Amino acid sequence: MLDGYGREIDYLRVSVTDRCNLRCRYCMPATGVKQKSHEEILRLEEIVSLLEVAVGLGFKRVRFTGGEPLVRKNFSYLVARTASLPGIEDLALTTNGTLLAEQAAELRRAGLKRVNISLDTLDGEKFARLTRGGNLERVKEGVAAALRYKLEPVKLNVVITRGFNEDEIEAFAALTRQEPVHVRFIELMPLGQATELNGFLPATEVLARLEQSVPLEPAAVPGNGPARYYRLAGGKGTIGFIAAISQCFCARCNRLRLTADGKLRPCLESEHEVDVRGPLRAGATREELAALFRAAVAAKPARHRLGRRTPRQDARAMWQIGG
Ligand code: SAM
Ligand code: SF4
Numbered sequence: 001m002l003d004g005y006g007r008e009i010d011y012l013r014v015s016v017t018d019r020c021n022l023r024c025r026y027c028m029p030a031t032g033v034k035q036k037s038h039e040e041i042l043r044l045e046e047i048v049s050l051l052e053v054a055v056g057l058g059f060k061r062v063r064f065t066g067g068e069p070l071v072r073k074n075f076s077y078l079v080a081r082t083a084s085l086p087g088i089e090d091l092a093l094t095t096n097g098t099l100l101a102e103q104a105a106e107l108r109r110a111g112l113k114r115v116n117i118s119l120d121t122l123d124g125e126k127f128a129r130l131t132r133g134g135n136l137e138r139v140k141e142g143v144a145a146a147l148r149y150k151l152e153p154v155k156l157n158v159v160i161t162r163g164f165n166e167d168e169i170e171a172f173a174a175l176t177r178q179e180p181v182h183v184r185f186i187e188l189m190p191l192g193q194a195t196e197l198n199g200f201l202p203a204t205e206v207l208a209r210l211e212q213s214v215p216l217e218p219a220a221v222p223g224n225g226p227a228r229y230y231r232l233a234g235g236k237g238t239i240g241f242i243a244a245i246s247q248c249f250c251a252r253c254n255r256l257r258l259t260a261d262g263k264l265r266p267c268l269e270s271e272h273e274v275d276v277r278g279p280l281r282a283g284a285t286r287e288e289l290a291a292l293f294r295a296a297v298a299a300k301p302a303r304h305r306l307g308r309r310t311p312r313q314d315a316r317a318m319w320q321i322g323g
Contacts, residue, residue, distance in 0.1 A: 001057050001058050001059075001293075001294065001297050002297075003297045003298065003300045004298055004300065005251075005300070005302055007251075007252070007253055007254060007300070008254060009059075009253075009254055009255065009256055009297050009300070010058055010059050010060045010061060010254060011059065011060075011061040011062075011063070011224045011254045011255040011256070012051070012054050012059045012061070012062050012063075012255070012256055012257075012258060013062075013063045013065055013255055013256075013257045013258070013322055014047060014051070014062060014063070014064050014065070014257075014258045014322065015064075015065050015066050015067060015257070015258065015259050015260040015320075015321065015322025016047065016064050016065075016066055016067070016069045016072045016075060016078065016260060017041065017066045017067040017068065017069065017071060017072045017260050018035050018036055018041070018066065018067045018259075018260045018261070018319060018320055019035055019066070019067045019068065019071050019072075020066060020067045020068040020071065020096070020319055021068055021071055021096075021098060021099070021134075022068065022096050022098065022131040022132070022133075022134045023131060023132035023133070024096075024120075024130055024131050024132075025129075025130055025131075025132065025193060026159065026161070026188060026192060026193050026199075027192045027193060027317060027318050027319055027323075028192065028193065028317070028319050029193060030132060033319075036260065036261050040261045040277075041260050041261055041262075042258075042260060042261070042262045042277060044074060044077060044078045044081075046262070046277070046280055046281075047078060047258075048078065048081045048082070049280060049289075050258060050262075050276060050280065050289065051081075051082055051085060052085060052286070053286055053289045053290050053293060054293060055085045055086070055087045055088065056286070056290065057290055057293055057294070058087075059087075059256075060087060060088065060089045060090065061088075061089060061090040061091075061092075061224050062082055062088060062090070062091050062092070063091075063092040063093065063094060063116075063224075064078070064079070064092070064093045064094070065093070065094040065322045065323055066094075066260065066319065066322060067260060067319050067322075068095065068096055068098075068099070069093060069094070069095055070095050070098075070099035070100065070103055071099065075103075075107075076103065076106045076107055076109075076110040077110075079091065079093075079107055079110040079111055079112050080110040080111055082111070083110060083111025083112070084111070090113060090114075090224065091111060091112055091113045091114075092112070092113060092114045092115065092116065092224075093107070093112055093114075093115045093116070093151075094115075094116045094118065094157070094323065095115060095116070095117055095118070095142070096117070096118050096131075096134070096139065097115075097117040097118070097119065097138070097139040097142030097143060097146075098134060098135065098138040098139055098142060099138075099142070100115065100117065100141075100142030100143075100145055100146060101138070101141035101142050101144070101145040104142070104145035104146055104148070104149045104151060105145075105149055107149075107151070108149040108150070108151060112151060113151070114151050114152055114153055114154070114155075115146045115151045115154060115155070116155040116156075116157050116184075117139065117142060117143055117146065117154065117155070117156055117157065118156075118157045118158075118159075119139055119143070119156050119157070119158060120158055120159050120160075120161075120164075120165055121136075121164070121165045121168060122136075122168055122171055122172065122175075123136075123168070124136040124137070126164070126165070127139070130164070143156070143181065147179065147180070147181070152180070153180070153182050153221055153222060153223070154180070154181050154182065155181070155182040155183075155184055155221075155223070155240075156172070156175070156181055156182065156183045156184065157184055157186055158172055158183060158184065158185050158186060159186045159187075159188055160185050160186065160187070160188070160201050160203075160206055161188050161199035161200070161201060162199045162200065162201045163199055164199060166201055166206075166209075169185070169206055169209055169210055170210065170213055170214070172185075172239075173210055173214065173232065173239050174232075175237065176231070176232060176235045176236065176237030176238060176239055177232055177234070177235045177236065177237075178236060179236055179237055180236040180237050181236075181237040182221050182229070182237050182238045182239075182240060183237065183238070183239050183240065184227050184239075184240035184241070184242055185203055185206045185207075185239070185240070185241050185242070186203075186242045186244070187200065187201070187202065187203050187242065187243055187244050187245045187246060188200050188201070188245075189244055189245060189268075189306055189318075190245075190306055191268075191269075191306075191317050191318055191321075192317030192318050192319065193317070200245070202243065202245070202246040203241040203242065203243035203246060203247070204241075204243065204246060204247070206241065207230075207241055210239070214232055215232075215233060216230035216231065216232065216239065217230060217231045217232075217233060218230055218231075219231035219238040221238050221240065224254060224255070225242065226242060226244075226249035226252060227240035227241060227242045228240060228241050244304075244306065245306055248303055248304065248306075250301075250302065250303035250304055251303070253267075253300065256293070256296055256297060256300075257321060257322050258276070258322070259273070259316075259320065259321060259322055260320075260322065261277060262275065262276050262277025262278075262280070263275055263276065263277070264276055264292065264293065264296035265296075265321055265322075266296050266297070266299040266300040266301070267300060267301050267304055268304060268306075268321060269304035269305060269306045270301055270304070270305075271316070272299055274292050274295055274296040274299070275292075276289060276292050276293075279292060
């Protein structure tokens with residue numbers, strides 16, 4: 001489907017839950033997270049019905065995210081149902097990796113193709129501090145399981161923040177020498193607990209710092225996103241940069257989001273949403289639901305305004321939207 005700016009929108013990011021077993025400081029508040037009731041969250045069958053509509057409209061690529069998707073009961077059932085939809089070419093997952101070791105085999109069997117694992121530090125103590133209690137070893141086991149079960153390309157998402165993990169840029173890059181992992185440095189966005197952008201470090205600066213210590217060659221990695229990739233000479237993996245703020249890539253945007261509570265979200269940043277849960281539960285036909293998808297695609301703005309305006313304190317955060 002083409003949007004109002006001639007962009008082909010064929011990639012749906014589906015948030016399957018607003019719950020999470022971690023509390024990353026830039027994402028979730030320590031306390032007082034008001035989660036939706038079970039009734040407000042889409043049931044798995046409802047997500048499948050909406051995916052059927054999306055596939056009928058030409059969506060070919062799906063990513064499950066959250067919250068933490070792997071805390072959702074029967075998640076592999078959703079993966080299996082989605083994988084069996086005709087026309088799905090790519091089926092991916094974004095996860096914090098803590099529950100991946102025990103689920104990777106089942107997810108692979110269900111038809112999941114690949115995973116992105118979020119990991120911002122390689123230091124166990126810093127990891128526990130950032131995530132308010134998370135265990136880095138569990139994530140490492142998750143990464144190993146992703147490689148073992150060939151959920152590839154395995155991408156590691158690293159949000160770089162000044163004063164927290166900027167000293168680990170080289171260590172993350174070094175991971176790509178021996179392992180076929182694709183490390184992606186991501187700019188902190190003014191969402192959730194990061195509304196003030198304290199600690200923002202532009203991706204260009206991360207790249208410049210890395211280039212000072214090691215030579216990098218351009219590389220290519222399959223995916224649906226805007227990362228620019230490089231490789232260490234002889235490295236098995238790659239190093240990518242995602243500059244959502246400093247070099248907005250909205251002109252190439254190809255995605256629509258479905259939140260866990262059943263809203264289509266045309267843009268990560270804009271608060272505009274199209275409700276599909278209400279109509280679905282009220283018995284809307286497939287054609288009526290398709291019209292809502294078309295309306296959401298038509299409502300996509302030319303570009304986000306992150307970094308150009310004061311973020312609203314009441315705006316929905318990544319764990320609510322589906323990062
Ligand atoms: N829980 C899963 C995870 O952590 O991968 C999936 C959901 S999480 C919201 C998806 C991604 O959003 C993570 O990589 C996380 O680091 C990123 N994220 C959350 N808040 C962010 C922010 N303010 N700026 C940049 N990335 C953010
Ligand atoms: Fe949970 Fe992911 Fe947000 Fe961390 S970034 S709190 S793991 S949803």
